[in-house]
Amino acid sequence: MKLHVLSKMGQRTTEPPISWLMHAALSRPKLISLAAGFTDNASLPVAEARAALNRVLRSPKTGQPALQYGITAGDTTLRQLTAAHLRKLDFQAASRLGATECWSDGAMNPTLQHSNTPTLHPKIYSPERLLITGGSQQLLYMTTEALCDEGDIVLVEDPTYFVYLSILQSRGLRARAVRLERDGLDLAHLERVLQSLKRSGELRRVKLFYLVSYFQNPTGVTTSFQKKCGLLKLLKKFERAAGHPIYLLEDAAYRGLRFAGNDVPSALAVPGAAERVIYAGTFSKPFAPGVRVGYGILPKPLFTAVKHIKGNHDFGTSNLLQHLVARALASGIYGRHVARLQKRYAHKARVMKLAIEKYFPPAVEWWEPEGGLYFWARLPKKVPTGVKSKVFSTALKNDVLYVPGEICYADDPARRKPNHEMRISFGSASEGNIREGIKRLGKVLRRFF
């Protein structure tokens, strides 16, 4: 038998399901895509980016460092600005939360156990723990490389971000999925999953929980701070049996895109838990996806490991992009743009909501988000929505595309993959196309019940 020249990883890594959707879209010029996770085109900060770049490149003194190599961990100024930005976000969100509600759950750190006072340790938000990456996607990839060997288990939400599932598949990792409720994780189910892994002796293979904490992709669900506290407490509880720390990888990619309700502090703000939290943030979605600058806050041993891995990937993200983002942050361009973007998405989400109310059959349950890019719709269980379903092919024939829920579910032997949901995005479609797309989709759905 001829040996395969590709590595096991090379053989396992398949075309992402979303590519197929993209191709389908390209072949139908009249198609309205409610599938893409692209951001709103019309509000991309073209003039703002031009202004910031003209400042960065105004002279050899400022321009040369932007065009030269930098250090692997990232530009010092951007790391400081980003750390301060994140600290401010968490401080504001923590201040708004009733302290008893938020901080009394801090049993993990004995010194904070009886305190109701929000305490954001400056050292948690230190630039020394912050790594700049090529989008937050690169941080997800490298963190997983640093922690997981083939056969290890990653805990994920059920459903979750499908590109992260591709990483797991590619790297030969297994997933265990934890049910999701309207306000985030089902903690009782998490405990049962952890207990079952303990019983089967597999807990030592569990290195991390991957959580998309704000306006989750695909469901739009935001995890409450209380649930973050409970989640970290549970992970801590099972560490002794695991024989090592179990980390929380908090993917906050959509955090900047809130247009209703109040911001929730990140898991970094859970008292005593910062040494177990990896926070992945990005400027792609709230500023410009074409700029592809993300970042991570990591506990020191992990920071070092991931930085070394990044040395091998690319020894540092483009300095030009980093200087652009630093300029946008420092000048206020970034803040003003995010505020505008929030209004824009609030409007587009309202347009989609009204259209769904008008056109979807009443049997379809749907979740309205407080931010991000996605609505989540659930059909009766007997009506499949997957790539091979009649709903999907009929929708495509009627020139409207959604992301089938099934591709967002991990392979988990403990349950059958649900196949009756859809992710519907208001990110890239125009208002008119949102209305028309939902109208078409509603018409298709009405045929099935």
Added chain:
Amino acid sequence: MKLHVLSKMGQRTTEPPISWLMHAALSRPKLISLAAGFTDNASLPVAEARAALNRVLRSPKTGQPALQYGITAGDTTLRQLTAAHLRKLDFQAASRLGATECWSDGAMNPTLQHSNTPTLHPKIYSPERLLITGGSQQLLYMTTEALCDEGDIVLVEDPTYFVYLSILQSRGLRARAVRLERDGLDLAHLERVLQSLKRSGELRRVKLFYLVSYFQNPTGVTTSFQKKCGLLKLLKKFERAAGHPIYLLEDAAYRGLRFAGNDVPSALAVPGAAERVIYAGTFSKPFAPGVRVGYGILPKPLFTAVKHIKGNHDFGTSNLLQHLVARALASGIYGRHVARLQKRYAHKARVMKLAIEKYFPPAVEWWEPEGGLYFWARLPKKVPTGVKSKVFSTALKNDVLYVPGEICYADDPARRKPNHEMRISFGSASEGNIREGIKRLGKVLRRFF
């Protein structure tokens, strides 16, 4: 015993040796570094990049696509321009070469065996086989991921690019090193290495040869086209015993920086060999390292595998950077800049050569490059130059830094690691500092013999 939470890879991936050198440099403000692989600061294209970005971002129509997500393989226009650029380079280089010298070695493809005519198949330089990456470093990383499992063997030049050695170390791969001569690889030694691997039954673990073909890092050696033909022929010869293709990963990072002699066609131009060649190129070194755009030409099955892996890494390099490079290529900014840069490096290399002639003891053998950023110097074997050597510490005390040759040598059980060489870069130091740095280094060296 407490289990380690880091993956095997996370545990293996150590601080790159160059980091230590950088830190040493930072603590001595008067130090002249002839170690860094940075490019010349004063000639970075600040005004040119600003002009190109102002064009890209001049209107929403041109600016929005640059700030939006793109496709994983890269921007279509940039892929076309890059493929055409590379084809032109190879065509010009092949035309200059005597055909009998160059193409008679084409025994690998029966249809070309008796042909002396250079044949650059357009399909080899097709944009469909070209992938845009975050610098060429990312291509090296992902190609290695796609081909090699832990324990596999990669053939490398002896010495070679130390960051590639870090990738091997991190991923648990083994290296076998093939001797280098003034005009490239020692083919007779390569054959002996391959035969020995065949005898030991390890040939099936050999997936690729990693070759830095132009002004090699660290030695400055350029591999002749004849040697590329011979190398590919040898690899092909051992494929049957290996049970699978053995690829040539040609790292052409420095190709654009030639300032003397004639360009050599890439291995893609070796008749009949294109299905075994991965060509890694970059715009970082010839345009701007801060822009970090690289690319690869890959045989179709590998192209697909690496593209899928890139989907998990970052689903595509920054569109803004890609549009900037495309604009620079299309407008002629890039071509003019490279021409200027070649003159600049020619001058700096001459300055370094004259200083070496003046200040180095005659017992030091050194190689002058025809391009790139590096001179290579060889001391008598009894005088070690490594990080722990007296030469190195004395140099540091005298405020001059070089890259010790030892860090560029793979761990290969077949030989002791040479420890009496140094890489000396004229890339980032000013002319004055090149002269003064070499003077200091010469003074240090004179103490040792």
